[in-house]
Amino acid sequence: MGITSALAAQFGQMLLVLALAPALTGLTRKMKARLQRRIGPPIFQPYRDLRRLFNKDVVLADNSSWLFRVAPYLIFAATWVAAALVPTFQTGLLFSWAGDLIAIVALLGAARFVQAVAALDTGTSFGGIGASREIMIAALAEPAMIMVVFTVALVAGSTQLSTIAAFMADTGGLRVSLAMALVALIIVALAENARIPVDNPSTHLEVTMVHEAMVLEYSGRHLAMIELAASLKLLLYISIIACIFFPFGLITDGAGLSAHAISLAAYLLKVTAASLLLATLETVIAKMRVFRVPNLLGVALMLGLLGTLLLFVSGGM
Amino acid sequence: MSMPAFSPIIALLLTSLIAAAALAFVRDYRWSARLNIFASLVALLFALLLFHSRPPADDLLLADDLNVVFIALNAFVGFTTSVFSASYIGHELETGRLTPGYLRFYHVMFQLMMFGMDLALTANNIGLMWVAIELATLSTIVMVGIYRTHEALEAAWKYFILGSVGIALALFGTILVYLAAVSAIGEGMGAMAWTNLLRHAVTLDPSLLNIAFVFLLLGYGTKVGLAPMHAWLPDAHAEGPTPVSAVLSGLLLNVALYALLRFKMIVAANPGTIAVGPLMITLGLGSLIFAAFMLCRRRDIKRMFAYSSIEHMGIIVFAFGMGGPLGNFAGLLQMTMHSLTKSAIFFSVGHVAQVKGTQKIADIRGLTSSHPLLGWTLVAGVAAIAGLPPFGVFMSEFLVITSAFARAPALAALAAFGLLVAFGALLLRLGSIAFGEPAGPLTPVRASYLPIFAHLSLVLVGGLYMPGAMVTWFQNVAGLLK
């Protein structure tokens, strides 16, 4: 098995997620609109937005520092690399062992850290609001995520996504704790991606803004980078959920072309389904008050912990 | 008494006596101060000579391993104190707190007190020792009252009355010991000599010894400053001239302690008697904890260190009460270190009080800024007395606590608690005395640092390295003490 094809697979996947991410956002928006009896923007609108933003000038605040300008690229890169570590349609990628699930979480954490810091750079109140709420949410979401990781890792005996996926594919089976972990992971995903009920991606009302408040000062290519990173993140979480809990169709290294095609199709199917679910969810439930969010995330944290503990009680190991 | 040609003991005693007599006739205080220093130096030399050649014990005087340690310490601190007081009294004259006449009196009394203490330490006769201690006490009493201010007189009174009662109790104890001995040894002087008493300890009447020890414990315990007989000590320290405070804490307490130890040896050697250990432990722990709490509320700097003396006497008595070779060793070490450290502290405190013109802790601030050298020496002294390394008290307290812990953990924990409280109290005051914005006059101080540094460096060396000879010596003594 030559290293070239492995590299090809790796980079192919990186480019795939990069290309797919805006489409996912667009798809979700579209479905939401349809569910709300609107026509909605076309699915490929996000690409156009991105192109427009890329070609716009950047308007920098007078007192912004180098940090403010570097941040978008860092955020994008961290998210992208994190996404690259998640097996989408093929496990056992060349670099997948460079970082396990914990590392992925931490990479996203780094991205968030940079974003929050950048939000404080100009010293506007919006940045403050956004950053302070973001760190509060993260302070609960990350532990919950770690708990989910624990549950899964204890089941699969590894924190390596490929290994987990393989394990799940073989001996998946249904477990109470896995179900709990799934719920917890979904909640975390909603929180991390600033979706309803935690945050509203399409609001610009100070009282409710979190993510949007942080990026308020950004414009032009910087904003484009951040938007892209955001949609990458959404895709990443969906891929994680998919490859942990619905690992069917995943192929390992060195499968034939047809297998590639099938698995790719399966992956696209999963993503579409996920975005449909997401759209439905965002349509049917309402945005929470900011200080109700901790309760929701607390539930996630508890579910994660319970999932872990139940493993022992149910004599899993 | 028929003595062989030359005996260092006699020489030691005579030095002080002659000096006292001579000082009575010296008018100029500078000369009297010098003479005082010289006499103390000579006494120190004779004391050190005792290590080299020791006369055989007769029925009045004796020098053995035990008391030579005390005598040497006594002479050394006496000498350094005389050096300190030479620089101290000059200032007192300037401020007019003392007149030349009183100064003469003071010097005479100083030597008399040294004589009394040396006699008490070298006496081989319980009656003689009693007389000697009374003499030393009386001379200190008059020195405490020498400023003749309201509170000085009052302190002297307290000291006088409590001391006299203590003396009375001690005498009764002495008589009882004699009675206990008389049947075993026979009438006369022989029945009052340490050597005989110790030799015949087993045959003495136990129940008489018990009662005797109770009286002696309280009588001499008053001098040691054990609670609840301590009341005279803080005032005497606070109101008298600082050299006297230094000598009181550094020496007189030890002398009384020495008497107690002697009697403890006898009583402990007799199988029929009650265990003296628990008594001493109780008194020691009581004094330690009591003094620790009293330290928390002190506002007068000298009184504060007086209470810390009570605390340390408590530790020492506790250690001796615990007994055992290690416990006694620890007690001896603690006693030596305490004498050196505490007198050093009083030296520096004396200068502080002189330069600041007050003993109120509230009015003494930021010494390390206003008078760096003096301030830091005080800090070092307090660190030493609080049992912090690299000073010797750390070692002795380590030994006290560990040796106690090995036998009675609960008591060790109690002692540790007391030490901790006292530590906190001292530190609290030190913080305001030595640090922060300076308060009070900033005039440079003409202090005599020699004695202070001598003491502190000895304590420092003791904490780092103890010569083997000294260790073996102390171990012998500890063995003697049982």
Place this chain on the structure above:
Amino acid sequence: MSPSPLAFDIAHMFAGGLVLVSFMMLYQDRLLPLINVLSLHSLLLALSVAWQAHIQDKPDLYVTAVIALGFKSIVIPMALRRMVVRMELHREVEVAVGTGMTMLLGIGLVALSMDLMLRVTAGANALVREDVALALSVVLLGLLMMVTRRNAISQVIGFMSIENGLILGGAGARGMPLVVEISVAFSVLVAFIVIGIFLFRIRERFDTVDLQALDRFRGEHR
């Protein structure tokens, strides 16, 4: 050599008398009568010491007896009387603890000292034992007196009665050396005290430590 029963009885009588007089002291609540009782006390001491000197045939004890007689039962009481008159103290009643209570305590003390001493089954013969037992009770009673009286002078008196008890014990102890020296030393002590009261006009101050003084001078606040 065990003394004749007569000698025993006489010594016993003196010693017991001393205890009795200590009790008399305890219930005097005026100063002048108290001082008279003191001289009586010292007189009895002198007699018993003299008697001890006789039966132990130790002539030097006579010195002690003379000191007791001359110094303590005549000179000091006189001095004290003049002092009381000069300080106008002769009217005041100054017991801190009620007389009855004091008496009860005193009896308890005597019982205690007896109990302690009588279990001493020493070769020291009965005379010595009785004698020391009584001496102990005199000492304790004197201490009790010092504790229960407010006034300086009566405390001096209490102290002197302690001292008498000691001398009694010392004299009673057969062949005890230094008794004379000790009695002399004690007389010096007492003299100091009396002179002190005289010079410094201590009055009752050495009883009541007034707190203004503390605040003003000592930097010690309550």
Place this chain on the structure above:
Amino acid sequence: MPIVLACVAGLLAVSALSLPLLRHRAATAAVYSACLAISLVLCAAAVLSIGQADSETVLPLGLPWLGAHIRLDPLAYAFLAIVNFGAASASLYAIGYGRHEAEPARVLPFYPAFLAAMNLVVIADDAYSFLFAWELMSLASWALVMARHHAAKTAYAGLVYLIMASFGTFALLFAFGLLAGAHGDYAFDAIRAHHLSPGLAGLALVLAVVGAGSKAGLVPLHVWLPLAHPAAPSHVSALMSGVMTKVAIYAFIRVTFDLMGAPAWWWSLPALLLGGATAAIGVLYALMETDLKRVLAYSTIENVGIIFIAIGLALAFKASGLPGAAALALTAALFHSLNHMLFKSTLFFGAGSVIVATGEQDMERLGGLIHRMPISSAAFLAASMAISALPPFNGFASEWLIFQSILVSPQLPRMGLKLLVPAVGVLLALAAALAAACFVRAFGATYLGRPRTTAAGEAREADRWSLAAMLTCATLCLLTGLFPGIVIDWLQPAVTVLVAGQMPPQAAIPWLSIVPISASRSSYNGFLLFAFVAVSASFAAVVVHRFASRMVRKAPFWDCGYPGLGVVAQYSATSLAQPIRRVFATVAFAAHEQAEMPPPGDLRPASLRRFLRDPVWHFMYAPVASAVGASATLLNHVQFFTIRRYLSFVFVALIVLLVVLALWG
């Protein structure tokens, strides 16, 4: 061995020699450069000789008939390296920073003594020398804290610090007393030889936790730390936080893994529980603070908690016969100790430069410094990311190892531990996340936004020595994060001695990645991730700038149409913490706010006050303190009794003793 002793002696000599030349202006530079040189030598010696066999010697010092035992084993070497690297960087920093010291004479003599004492603790091999050095360390650091004696709080800080220190010393003393047994002597060899009954072992363990924990800042024994560390000069703060706490951790490891012999499973409980609590509570404290150095001090408490968690895991694994896992956990503990030394030093250096530049250490009065102090802000940012356990920095590497060892917990035989460990894991994750929040806040409020005071506006970049120290440490934070395998391999000798097991050799693994147990299980490659991120970031930047716009226009920031908002309108440190305060601290610290709105027409400004209550102080220390004070006041009356009363004391004592005799006879 001779090198080490010579260096320690040298430090002491420096401290002694500094006394005469305190007056000179060159004293500062001289002393600190000497310390720098010596510490570097010591550090190098330790790093190189960790694999070597133990060497022992007995000096004729200290306790007679015992002597001062000195022993160098891998554990000692490991901590020697940590201690002396911290010392070296602090000295380097201080060469520049020390110039701004108001009263250098109060720092110079004690600084080398402090370093020497810390080294002595690590190499001491008998209880006496250990406690001697331990207490000397406290004394020297106390003196250094008191250097800023004009500040109002300092005296109080010093008081609390030294009392807690000697309290801890007594605890350790009793622990050693138990371990040595009634007749054993106090050499560590004798202690190793002596074995305890489980009950006594438990007691000794508790005492050790109290003794070491009170120095390390374990909740609830931490109260002195946030007072003392900030009070000291900043390079000393760095030493106390980054190094002295490590010495305390060394003490705990030495006692529990070495002296106490084979562990029982429940030994791990105190470390796990207290560690978890400390990690979570410490960082919450930090989030409530606005004083920059106090924030750092509290985050030190948090990291100590993390290290104790790892130690507890190691104990549990060792007791359960899982040497491999124990090695993993212990490596994580040591690694994190090293890392914390690195980034906490950097952070305190940064704080020190900020204080020098602005004279302010309250974050509410800072801000915008990134423009005036670009380099130190970059170092501070790197250290902040490291302490927040974010890749590719070293903090993440060590915490990742801890997580990995938590994931081994199912192999533990005890159900109790099985259930406890994941719960502790939650606390650890919570602490990590909150730490990120804390340092977003600290960095943001201090360096970002607009300056809140003129002093902050006119700040100047730190001198080159300080910058050198900061950059060195920050770079090392990155490097140890990129190549953790090297450090892990280096630590293995120490680990092997203590738990009789070791991690798989990392040097053998391709691509410089690390594998805690087996490759199939989990692996991490900081270097690769870093490379990816760097490459893709620059790639993206290049592409965008090449093919899309590269124009930049400057404009005022968006102010919602309310121009001229004052700098106070910025989000302050307090307001940044508000959501977290509302979520967490309402329970933990009974935090509440009191808004005061004057009625219309009333010209008073509206006010918002926030109230916090330190539960530990409120429920543990305040009662004790007041009890002692009350009893002292009560006893103090004895000072004012009359002579008659005092006489009656004597009288009563006499009667009591006589009665005792009567009853006894």
